Amino acid sequence: MSFSAAIPQDLPLLVLIAGPYLSGTDGDPARIAANRARLEAAALPIYERGHLPMLGEWLALPIIHAAGGREPGDAVFHAYQYPVAERLLARCDAVLRLPGASRGADMDVARARARGLPVVHDVSELPLRPQGAQEARP
Secondary structure, rough: OOOOOOOOOOOOEEEEEOOOOOOOOOOOOHHHHHHHHHHHHOHHHHHHOOOOOOOOHHHHHHHHHHHOOOOOOOHHHHHHHHHHHHHHHHOOOOEOOOOOOOHHHHHHHHOOOOOOOOEOOOOOOOOOOOOOOHOOOO
């Protein structure tokens, strides 16, 4: 894995966090929320390494709701969730793939690799940027 030389060493990477969201939940809102919490738990460690974390759901869910989506996994959800993730990947610099079976996360990884983006499985694999955690600490 290598990080693009086109990105200056002092700039943060935009890192997509990919992992189970609906997978393994059987549509249970509490299990979906637990999956989302696991995804979001990776955001602070990515930020503390000096990067900008992103979840596809942070962008897709408002669009899905505006388009009339009523519940995770409905037809509107599927019409927007993966296309939003694909557009987002066009702007990302790397992907953090969290453990767990997930068709959507596997698609994100395949698309990232096709674009030549690095895919990491642990936050520690991301380069440390100089503006890391110290800028956010009081």
